[in-house]
Every structure is written in C-alpha cells, then in structure tokens.
Amino acid sequence: MAGDSDYDTEIPELIEASDSADQSKRVPLTILTGYLGAGKSTLISHILTKKHGHRIAVIVNEFGDTADIERRAVNVGDQEELLELDNGCLCCSIRDAGVAAIAKMMRRKGKFDYIVLETTGLADPSGLAEMFWENELYIPDIYLDGVVCVVDAKNVLEQLDSDSRRSANECVRQIASADSVIINKQDLVSESALAEVRDALNAINATAAVHLTTYGVLDLSQVINLNAYNSVSKEVKSNSSGNHDKHNHDDNHSHSHSNTHLFGISSVQVPLPMLTQEQYGTLDKWLRSVLWESTLPCVSTSSADMEILRSKGVVSVQGVVYILQGVRDMYELKAAPAEQTQTQAQTQIHKGKIVIIGKNVDEALFTSSLTRFLGI
Ligand SMILES: Nc1nc2c(ncn2[C@@H]2O[C@H](COP(=O)(O)OP(=O)(O)OP(=O)(O)O)[C@@H](O)[C@H]2O)c(=O)[nH]1
DSSP: OOOOTTTTTSOOOOOOOOGGGOGGGSEEEEEEEEOTTSSHHHHHHHHHHSOOSOOEEEEEEESSOHHHHHHHHHTOOSTTOEEEEEOOSSHHHHHHHHHHHHHHHGGGTTSOSEEEEEOOTTOOHHHHHHHHHHTTTTSTTEEEEEEEEEEETTTHHHHHHTTGGGOSOHHHHHHHHOSEEEEEOGGGSOHHHHHHHHHHHHHHOTTSEEEEOSTTOOOGGGTSOOOTTSSOOHHHHHGGGSSOBTTBOOHHHHHHHHHHHHHSEEEEEEEEOOBOHHHHHHHHHHHIIIIIHOOOTTOOSOOTTOEEEEEEEEEEETTEEEEEEEETTEEEEEEOOHHHHHHHHHHTOOOEEEEEEEETOOHHHHHHHHHHHHTO
C-alpha cells in the first residue's frame, strides 16, 4: 500500500506478511454514509432486526462528547448491540475515537463477525475510508470492505445542487466515495425522477453499484461483503473491453463533463491497452505523480485544484491482471485473484482501465497525460 506525500523523505517500514494478512480471519468493516435524513438509521434498523445469520456490530457516530465514547466503547457485549459514538461531525475528530473504540471492540472478537460504521449525515467518508484502509496495519483484525452511500430519491438532486457554487458539497463527496449506492425512498418518486437521479449519480461516480430501496429494505449483500478494496467492480470491468477508444470520448463522457460543472466532482475513465512490464512500472510512477503530488505529467495545464477521492482500475500486463485500488493519496496495485486472470485470458480481453473520481478532474487531460507518459 502506498502512502503519504512525504514519501521521498521517509523510508517506509517494511511490514512482514503474517496470518493477519489473511482476509478470511479478519472482520470486515463497511462505512455507511448518506446525507441528513437519507435513511441510514432506517437501513441500520432493518439490518439489526432482519434475520440474516450475521452478527453485526453497528457503530453510530452521533454528535456528543468523547467521554461517552469511551464508556460505551467498552460496553459492547451482545452479538448485535448498538454502539453509539457521540462525537463531532468531522472525520478528523472521529479519527482517534473511532479507531480506539473499534480496537476495544475487537477484544470481543468472536461475538460479532462484521462491523458497520454509520457516519453522520455531513461526514466526508473518504477520510474515514482512508483511515480504515491504512489502519489495516494497526488494527490488523479488521479490513475495510466498502463504502455504502444511502441517498434520498426525492431530495438528492436538490441536495447535490443546493450548494453547487461551493462545489463538491458533502452529498456529492459521499456519492463519490461509495462502492455501493442505495437509492432510498423509492416510494416517493416517479420513474422519470428516478432516471434523473440515476443519471446524476452516474455522472459523479460511474463505478458504484446502484440499488433501489424503500425504507431501507434490501438484500444484505448490497451492503456487506462487497470486497470493494480487493476486487474490481463489475462497473470498472464492464467497459474495459471496448466502447472506449483512447482518442474518442463517447456520449457518456461528455455527459459527465457537463455535470462536473454542476457537482464539482466527477469520474474520469482512461482506457489502457495491454501493458509491458516496463510500462507497468511507468504507470506506477504516473500514479505517484498524480496521487501524491497532484501533478499530471506531460500536460501543461495546471492541476492545482485537483482533488482525488478514489481511484480504481484493472491493468493487464502481458496477460497478468492487476487491480488498482486507491483512496485519496493512498493506492495499491496488486495481482488479481487467479480466476479473474483466467477469465481475462479466456475471453482474450487484455484491455484495462483506470478510473479516477475527484474534484476538477478532466478526462481529456488525464487521457492525454497517461497515454503520453506511457508512450502508447
Ligand atoms: N417515505 C419514506 N420515508 C422514509 C424512507 N426511509 C426512511 N424514511 C423516513 O425518512 C426519515 C429519515 O430517515 P433516517 O433513517 O432517520 O435518516 P438518516 O439518514 O439516519 O438521518 P440523519 O441521522 O439525520 O442523517 C425518517 O422519518 C424515516 O422514517 C422511505 O423509503 N420512504
């Protein structure tokens, strides 16, 4: 896993592989986000009351004082006990409390097999995602499974738009960080309104899976065990075989460009051919430049206002498939599970794709930068 921007001044510690790296022995954690009133608590109560065979510890982050957090954190007992973290609404202020509370909770390991962390309606979940991803090193018993965002079908367009002059408000950021988006309150909107909501979500985050619910009633598999940081989502994979010629942007792209101006945040997709081993090393350098230094190589336009929240991708290197996963400036490139490489080989599809979700990201510039840097 790659890390901080001061990478060139600090020698990273090498972490030895151990049993804790074995995902099957660790407890997955889902971050549940969504704007005020979207239906997060309704969804949680559905999860906590539905019989599904999972023992889920839910952490609710509410406003309050931190003394209370400590008291409640050590009181986690029964298999589905609600743990409320009364804290501020900023990610940074829940950082320590969140990790400390979960570390304490892990002493009860065995009483639960899954953790769902509900954020406040105004939280930017990318900071939390980064923290938990990084904390795999410090709380090795936990791994980040994915970020799920609940949106209010009736009000989301207004919520996305209301603050657009400030660009990239909380609601936009929550959708941008999600691996799975739950469009809730389906009962309150028409089919055509729903289509508009889907379009807006797709413009912000083209890679998240989208599900529809009323009163948070859903199949638990839409929320837990997404394995989002260890695999390539269908959405990233699906376009990797075609549709995108490297010099040709399709209609979807121009659509997302126009919405960038509306929402501040959008997804860009850069298709890749099969790479040589050398080009793979060059891609790694490009990622460091973009994610660690906010600099797009080989293009003259300033990328100073660029802010990357999420990166994903699939890369084929002489027949071997690699997965890119990233949150903010952290990223990881690793070989895909064997079955995925086999599928790729069988289908003779060797193209890949890099997807970047963020603020002020321009698809034409990203494409130009990466293709020139790779010499393709
Ligand atoms: N009509 C309708 N109302 C819903 C639905 N889901 C939730 N609600 C109502 O919407 C309101 C807000 O739901 P919550 O679950 O509290 O939302 P939340 O995201 O936890 O809200 P915050 O804690 O403020 O961030 C409640 O009155 C719910 O009963 C739905 O699918 N349809």
